[in-house]
Amino acid sequence: xxxxxxxxxxxxxxxxxxxxxxxxxxxxxxxxxxxxxxxxxxxxxxxxxxxxxxxxxxxxxxxxxxxxxxxxxxxxxxxxxxxxxxxxxxxxxxxxxxxxxxxxxxxxxxxxxxxxxxxxxxxxxxxxxxxxxxxxxxxxxxxxxxxxxxxxxxxxxxxxxxxxxxxxxxxxxxxxxxxxxxxxxxxxxxxxxxxxxxxxxxxxxxxxxxxxxxxxxxxxxxxxxxxxxxxxxxxxxxxxxxxxxxxxxxxxxxxxxxxxxxxxxxxxxxxxxxxxxxxxxxxxxxxxxxxxxxxx
Amino acid sequence: xxxxxxxxxxxxxxxxxxxxxxxxxxxxxxxxxxxxxxxxxxxxxxxxxxxxxxxxxxxxxxxxxxxxxxxxxxxxxxxxxxxxxxxxxxxxxxxxxxxxxxxxxxxxxxxxxxxxxxxxxxxxxxxxxxxxxxxxxxxxxxxxxxxxxxxxxxxxxxxxxxxxxxxxxxxxxxxxxxxxxxxxxxxxxxxxxxxxxxxxxxxxxxxxxxxxxxxxxxxxxxxxxxxxxxxxxxxxxxxxxxxxxxxxxxxxxxxxxxxxxxxxxxxxxxxxxxxxxxxxxxxxxxxxxxxxxxxx
Numbered sequence: 057x058x059x060x061x062x063x064x065x066x067x068x069x070x071x072x073x074x075x076x077x078x079x080x081x082x083x084x085x086x087x088x089x090x091x092x093x094x095x096x097x098x099x100x101x102x103x104x105x106x107x108x109x110x111x112x113x114x115x116x117x118x119x120x121x122x123x124x125x126x127x128x129x130x131x132x133x134x135x136x137x138x139x140x141x142x143x144x145x146x147x148x149x150x151x152x153x154x155x156x157x158x159x160x161x162x163x164x165x166x167x168x169x170x171x172x173x174x175x176x177x178x179x180x181x182x183x184x185x186x187x188x189x190x191x192x193x194x195x196x197x198x199x200x201x202x203x204x205x206x207x208x209x210x211x212x213x214x215x216x217x218x219x220x221x222x223x224x225x226x227x228x229x230x231x232x233x234x235x236x237x238x239x240x241x242x243x244x245x246x247x248x249x250x251x252x253x254x255x256x257x258x259x260x261x262x263x264x265x266x267x268x269x270x271x272x273x274x275x276x277x278x279x280x281x282x283x284x285x286x287x288x289x290x291x292x293x294x295x296x297x298x299x300x301x302x303x304x305x306x307x308x309x310x311x312x313x314x315x316x317x318x319x320x321x322x323x324x325x326x327x328x329x330x331x332x333x334x335x336x337x338x339x340x341x342x343x344x345x346x347x348x349x350x351x352x
Numbered sequence: 353x354x355x356x357x358x359x360x361x362x363x364x365x366x367x368x369x370x371x372x373x374x375x376x377x378x379x380x381x382x383x384x385x386x387x388x389x390x391x392x393x394x395x396x397x398x399x400x401x402x403x404x405x406x407x408x409x410x411x412x413x414x415x416x417x418x419x420x421x422x423x424x425x426x427x428x429x430x431x432x433x434x435x436x437x438x439x440x441x442x443x444x445x446x447x448x449x450x451x452x453x454x455x456x457x458x459x460x461x462x463x464x465x466x467x468x469x470x471x472x473x474x475x476x477x478x479x480x481x482x483x484x485x486x487x488x489x490x491x492x493x494x495x496x497x498x499x500x501x502x503x504x505x506x507x508x509x510x511x512x513x514x515x516x517x518x519x520x521x522x523x524x525x526x527x528x529x530x531x532x533x534x535x536x537x538x539x540x541x542x543x544x545x546x547x548x549x550x551x552x553x554x555x556x557x558x559x560x561x562x563x564x565x566x567x568x569x570x571x572x573x574x575x576x577x578x579x580x581x582x583x584x585x586x587x588x589x590x591x592x593x594x595x596x597x598x599x600x601x602x603x604x605x606x607x608x609x610x611x612x613x614x615x616x617x618x619x620x621x622x623x624x625x626x627x628x629x630x631x632x633x634x635x636x637x638x639x640x641x642x643x644x645x646x647x648x
Binding site for chain 2: 179180198199201238239241242243245246247248249250251252253254255256257258274275276277278279281282283284285286287288289290291292293294296297300301304307308310311312313314315317318319321322325326328330333334336337338339340341343344345346347348
């Protein structure tokens with residue numbers, strides 16, 4: 057049980073964490089800090105938070121745990137703001153989608169507090185955002201990756217682990233570098249591919265947004281496969297700008313490797329290599345079936 | 353109402369056509385022709401067909417409509433086989449995912465029958481296949497594209513239109529070249545991208561298929577976005593080999609254009625161009641929202 061939890065940024069991620077912990081009976085009092093008055097009021101109304109605070113010093117007073125759940129690009133600035141008011145025993149954790157940049161920011165701005173800093177990433181996304189999209193069940197059965205620093209204490213890791221487990225998440229640990237490499241492959245690259253496909257198809261149409269789609273528009277013929285493929289292209293542009301820049305080295309390597317595969321397939325088409333094409337598609341289908349069967 | 357419908361290839365596509373027409377009360381007798389005895393028995397049991405025929409001459413006798421619903425790669429051979437037995441009044445149509453190759457095959461193998469040949473493509477896919485996956489509602493609200501030849505009679509187009517409308521499909525017409533260009537963008541390219549992503553991620557893992565996925569495997573951290581993005585990578589390798597080869601010119605052009613976008617984004621990352629990245633992602637999200645809102 058924690059007495060006082062402070063959530064900075066009460067959107068989908070922070071709000072769902074609050075609702076899940078409350079449902080699990082793991083927290084007494086939740087203070088929300090955020091820029092949008094309207095969003096904070098919604099968080100209050102939904103019962104995600106007990107109190108809206110516009111004053112960091114009083115918000116952080118006697119806090120047991122502080123969750124930083126703003127977009128990744130703002131984390132450094134937030135750390136600098138909270139650092140003067142953090143009490144030594146307060147555990148600070150985050151929910152950023154990239155981890156090396158968060159660790160770097162913490163080394164700059166939370167240098168005296170690293171023992172109690174636990175970088176974390178709940179691998180649960182949605183195209184929705186804001187407190188109104190928050191959901192106590194968002195983390196149920198999802199992965200939560202901790203990337204503790206050498207300085208992070210075992211006790212702080214244990215407490216953050218317990219909180220996420222109370223939200224229903226499967227908690228694992230790895231280095232920040234390994235996290236960023238894996239996420240570049242399974243999340244950041246697919247998002248980039250989906251955003252680009254959506255642009256690629258819609259830019260070729262010359263579609264006037266005030267007109268309903270007609271048979272003159274290629275998008276008129278896009279079906280459920282296209283809809284599912286591009287679902288992640290409905291995600292927040294600001295958030296994905298930040299993620300791509302924060303993880304640009306690993307992501308760039310993934311793009312390069314992927315482009316090589318695309319070029320190889322292009323060559324199979326050019327030389328009419330039906331066997332090679334079928335092998336590519338069959339191994340992909342097998343890999344996907346294996347993945348679906350083995351998913352824990 | 354048609355008296356005798358012959359379906360060659362009673363899988364998901366042919367079987368669903370049969371079930372939908374029967375439900376709509378548009379057909380008296382349906383004859384199925386297919387290579388897999390087991391699949392044909394399932395089609396019979398499900399009531400998709402009334403009769404299994406292993407003898408083309410008698411199957412085609414007095415047929416009103418023949419639907420060719422085999423994989424695209426087999427259509428030329430099937431046309432050559434049925435051509436000697438086709439009666440002049442029998443309408444022949446197909447359900448192939450590409451149309452220029454089907455038109456070329458028809459010009460070779462159904463040269464005397466082009467007046468009654470109506471190339472068609474129901475834009476409705478599923479990863480499932482076989483008669484057991486057939487569904488009377490598969491075409492409800494889906495697009496059906498006809499790409500009639502200059503030789504195709506208005507009467508034949510009208511009859512095929514009515515049949516697909518009875519299945520619940522929205523029927524439109526365009527040239528085979530335009531169809532193939534549009535489908536390369538909204539369907540064939542996304543399938544290729546999904547197959548390649550699945551391979552890209554799974555090949556980098558060195559995952560032993562006999563072991564359950566653990567936190568050492570990147571795929572362990574793939575979430576619902578990845579699942580939806582790669583759904584179409586569960587599609588039939590043989591079918592997609594045929595489609596990619598049948599439409600390789602249009603598809604190659606799409607791959608080239610898409611590679612350019614990927615390269616441009618790679619350069620935005622390299623020069624840390626946060627504004628350009630956000631613009632790319634925002635325009636994709638807007639295009640997708642517009643598409644979802646305007647979808648008829």
